[in-house]
Amino acid sequence: MELLASLGDGFAIAISWQNLLYALLGCLLGTIMGALPGLGPSNGVAILIPLAFTLGLDATGALILLTSVYYGAMYGGRISSILLNIPGDEPAMMTCLDGYPMARKGQAGEALALSGIASFVGAFLSTCGLVLLAPQLVKVALLFGPAEYFALFALAFATLGGISAKNQAKSLFAAALGIMLAMIGVDTQTGVPRFTFGEVHLYDGIDFLVAIVGLFALSEVFIFLEHRGTEKDATTGPRMEIGRITPTWPMIQSCIPTMGRTSILGFISGVLPGAGASLGSFVSYSMEKKLVDRDGTFGTGDPRGVAAPETGNNAAAGGALVPMLALGVPGSGTTAVLLAVLLALNITPGPLLFQQNPDVVWGLIAALFIGNFMLLALNIPMVGLFTRVLMVPPRILMPIVAMISFVGIYGISGSSFDLMVMLIFGVAGWALRKLEVPLVPIILGTLLGNEMEVNFRRAVTIADGDYSVLISSPLTIVLWAIAIIGFIIPIFVSSTLRRKMKKDERDLTD
Amino acid sequence: MSDRIFGGIGLVIAIFFAWQATLIQTSFISDAVGPKTFPILLAVLLGISSVYFLLKPDPEPDWPRAGRFAEIAFAALVLLAYGQLLPEIGFVIATALTAGYLAWRLGSKPLEAVIVGVGTSLGIFVIFKLLLGLSLAEGPLGF
Numbered sequence: 150m151e152l153l154a155s156l157g158d159g160f161a162i163a164i165s166w167q168n169l170l171y172a173l174l175g176c177l178l179g180t181i182m183g184a185l186p187g188l189g190p191s192n193g194v195a196i197l198i199p200l201a202f203t204l205g206l207d208a209t210g211a212l213i214l215l216t217s218v219y220y221g222a223m224y225g226g227r228i229s230s231i232l233l234n235i236p237g238d239e240p241a242m243m244t245c246l247d248g249y250p251m252a253r254k255g256q257a258g259e260a261l262a263l264s265g266i267a268s269f270v271g272a273f274l275s276t277c278g279l280v281l282l283a284p285q286l287v288k289v290a291l292l293f294g295p296a297e298y299f300a301l302f303a304l305a306f307a308t309l310g311g312i313s314a315k316n317q318a319k320s321l322f323a324a325a326l327g328i329m330l331a332m333i334g335v336d337t338q339t340g341v342p343r344f345t346f347g348e349v350h351l352y353d354g355i356d357f358l359v360a361i362v363g364l365f366a367l368s369e370v371f372i373f374l375e376h377r378g379t380e381k382d383a384t385t386g387p388r389m390e391i392g393r394i395t396p397t398w399p400m401i402q403s404c405i406p407t408m409g410r411t412s413i414l415g416f417i418s419g420v421l422p423g424a425g426a427s428l429g430s431f432v433s434y435s436m437e438k439k440l441v442d443r444d445g446t447f448g449t450g451d452p453r454g455v456a457a458p459e460t461g462n463n464a465a466a467g468g469a470l471v472p473m474l475a476l477g478v479p480g481s482g483t484t485a486v487l488l489a490v491l492l493a494l495n496i497t498p499g500p501l502l503f504q505q506n507p508d509v510v511w512g513l514i515a516a517l518f519i520g521n522f523m524l525l526a527l528n529i530p531m532v533g534l535f536t537r538v539l540m541v542p543p544r545i546l547m548p549i550v551a552m553i554s555f556v557g558i559y560g561i562s563g564s565s566f567d568l569m570v571m572l573i574f575g576v577a578g579w580a581l582r583k584l585e586v587p588l589v590p591i592i593l594g595t596l597l598g599n600e601m602e603v604n605f606r607r608a609v610t611i612a613d614g615d616y617s618v619l620i621s622s623p624l625t626i627v628l629w630a631i632a633i634i635g636f637i638i639p640i641f642v643s644s645t646l647r648r649k650m651k652k653d654e655r656d657l658t659d
Numbered sequence: 660m661s662d663r664i665f666g667g668i669g670l671v672i673a674i675f676f677a678w679q680a681t682l683i684q685t686s687f688i689s690d691a692v693g694p695k696t697f698p699i700l701l702a703v704l705l706g707i708s709s710v711y712f713l714l715k716p717d718p719e720p721d722w723p724r725a726g727r728f729a730e731i732a733f734a735a736l737v738l739l740a741y742g743q744l745l746p747e748i749g750f751v752i753a754t755a756l757t758a759g760y761l762a763w764r765l766g767s768k769p770l771e772a773v774i775v776g777v778g779t780s781l782g783i784f785v786i787f788k789l790l791l792g793l794s795l796a797e798g799p800l801g802f
Contacts, residue, residue, distance in 0.1 A: 204791055316717060322669060322708040329676060329701050336694040339686050343694060344679055367738075370761070371731050375723045377766050544765035548758040549779050551738070555754075556783055559745070560793050568742035576735050583720045584665055606692040614691035 156280060159511025162209060163519055171206075171214040172516060176523045179221020184229060184538050185546060190222035190483045192369060195361045196550065198486075198493055199557030202358070208494045208509060213516040215490045219483065220272065220520045223466050224528060227264045227459055228535055232257060240462035243430045247447060247454030254450050258532065259396040263452055264459040265528040266401065267408055269521055271460035274412040275419065275467025276517045279474075282420065283503075283510075286475035290500035295608035296619050300628035302601040305478040308635035309590050317640055319586045327594015328601065330355055337599065338606060350566040357595040359558055359567050361489055363574025364581075364588050366554045371579040373547050395529070396452070404456040407437050415461035419468020419480075429468075433461025467517070474498050474510060478597070482589035488596055662716030669709030677702035734764060749798020750788075755780035 162168075182193030194215055201211040226241040231248035244264060251260040293301065306324040333344045334354030345351040411433035418429040437457040438447045447454045466483065473479040477499030479488045491498050496509055503510055528535075558571050578588060605619075612618035620626055680698040723731075741757040759776025767775060787793040 200787075200793075203793055318708045318711040318715075321704060322712075325701050325705040325708065326672075329698065329705065332698050332701070336683075339689050339694050341684055341686050341694055343683050343698065344676070371734065373765060374730055374734055375727050377764075542766075544762055544767045545771075545775050547765055548761035548775055549782075551761055552754055552758050552779050552783060555738075555741070556787060556793070556795065559796060563794065563796075565742045565745060568745070569739065572735060572738050572742065575738075576731075579731065583722065584661060585717065585720065602697045605697055606690050610691040 152280060152284065155507060155511050156515065159515035162508055162512040163213060163515035168210055168213050171210050172217045172519050172523055175214040175217025176221040176520055176527055179218035180225040180527065180535055181538050182218065183222035183225020184535050185541065188550065189226065190219055191486045192365045193222045194219050194486045194490065195365045196554055196557060198490055199358050199362065199561050202493050203557065203560035208496060209512050211494055212490065212509065212513050216487065216513060216516055217520040219487060220517065221524060223463055224265065224268050224524050225535065228261065229539055231260045231264065232536060232539060240427045240430050243434045243458035244455060246434065247451050250450035251455060256450065259400065260455050261532045262529055263396045263400065263404065264455050265525060267404065267456040267459040268463045269525040270408045271412050271415055271463035272467055272521050275416040275464040276514065276521065278416045279467055279471055280514060283471050283475045286471060287500045287503045290476050292624065295604040295611065296622065296625050297628060298604040299601060299608055299619060300625045300632065301476060301478055302597055304628050304632035304635065306590060306593065307632040309593060315585060317636060320590055323587050323590035324594050327591035328598035330360065330595045331598025337603065350564065355570060355595065356561065356567065357489055358493060358561060359571045360574050360595045361486065361592055362554045362558055363571040364578035364591060366550060367571060367575030368578030368582060370547050370551045371575060373543050400452050404453050407441065407453045407456050408460045411437060411457045411460040412464045415464030416468040419465030420471045429465030430458035430462035434458045475500065479593065485589055485593045485596065492596060661719055662712045666709045666712030669712065670706055673702045673706035673709060730764065734761065745796040747798060749800055750795040751780050751784055752798065754783065
């Protein structure tokens, strides 16, 4: 009952004309950004954070706008999967398998509408799960001391690459580099400058927004420059007829059990550290294929093959919010960007957030529900409009993206120095992507590095300089054990898992 | 080979970072750990992973040809110049030039590039400055 009362308060905050307008704007922008090739949820939210920040929106408004963009981009990612066979983002990869064949059979509109419904079901059920699970996790998190938090941060970094991570040494490199970047600036505890080289601009540290926009958005521009006119140029696909845009009732009906099962599966893989949306959609698709694919129609345009990964990936997106809100530790790239949103608004997620700022938490959750309904309402009738967005060629789109990135960052401080730093991040991001170094641990490092060090030093200081305090309580031992196992497992299983994902994809696209 | 070079660079960064960490001046009030320990720990982790790249490099990534390298380097230079010139010549002119250049290099015909450049610049100016009131760089002409 208390839960429903809190949720009711949240809706009271979220439902004002202004906030509903932000939600609508966010959903529209998000869907467009998700649909555009080269602008996934992370990029979309990253470009908009500094803008929302400099425009001086209040915390609730900005949060509603940006989470709507996040959810909208998750919806939008499927559009290019289905129409062009190019996933808008990694989790949408599995949607290509049955979505594109459906489109080729002239059922593009139905596939789009069905995946919209599946996205809605997955996101809606997982938001319900979030409401139930997050307060429970908060109760556990309140037992955490500094040593436990330090272990928890280590766990987040160790499992961030996920079970399909390619090279754990590169994940480690990225995490260490990101935390090192956070060290730049005046030390919060003793007040001495570190790694500033006497440069006044560096005393405040490197703004994580500068790092995010540079690494994600700007490096994307360089990738497009590199690939222009080659076979990797994604703009030369054939045009696709949309067909009817409402799926038949029997088609929806056949997908209901699939959507139910994959919602649960997706949610669980979203909550677990290191799994995330990509694995959520992959596991959902594989399970459904084993369970219901009796006639071997999966991969040839079976509606259930569209519904399963879409439900799974959106459910996982909701599930990933649980550790982010309750513990302050995101488990995936997109939730890391959402963490950046909160930190930019001076809100520190974690167990205390639920006690000190219940309005923010429940307002956000209410906004997620509202955004979901809006997206469903927008997506079914307006899908034709969104597909037209796909026709905007990168040669026109990317200059706009680059310039808006610069405008947003310039707006924060009004200094050319930040623009230079962003450019360095953009070039470095391009090189690191070529070398297959994951960028998300770098971002997470710049976001959480200082907090991690503070907990480390606090724990040891309380114990009078005794470093063994870091692994003294049972809880810390458990967390460290999970961290170590989570870091080691991918070394052994990721190659088999990757091969299987590749094989499934190849079998079906041939 | 790329991974080996990368590992070498990583190792240099790690050593440089650790060296800089030892140079941090400690103030007279400090906690039990101090401001140096954690950065040194990070440098060690970065160093270990870099040594791993040196010993066990991944297969060579798909690097672009020299021409494309120059393309990316030149685009970075143009954006660098943009950042420096922004306060000098004002937002509208600097942005129109830069966006136009990027559009041209991404495959637009010259006329289209001019339209994209001017359109992007004026579009951002109208939406963000006039409608939303964001502060953009002002040149001597006031825009």
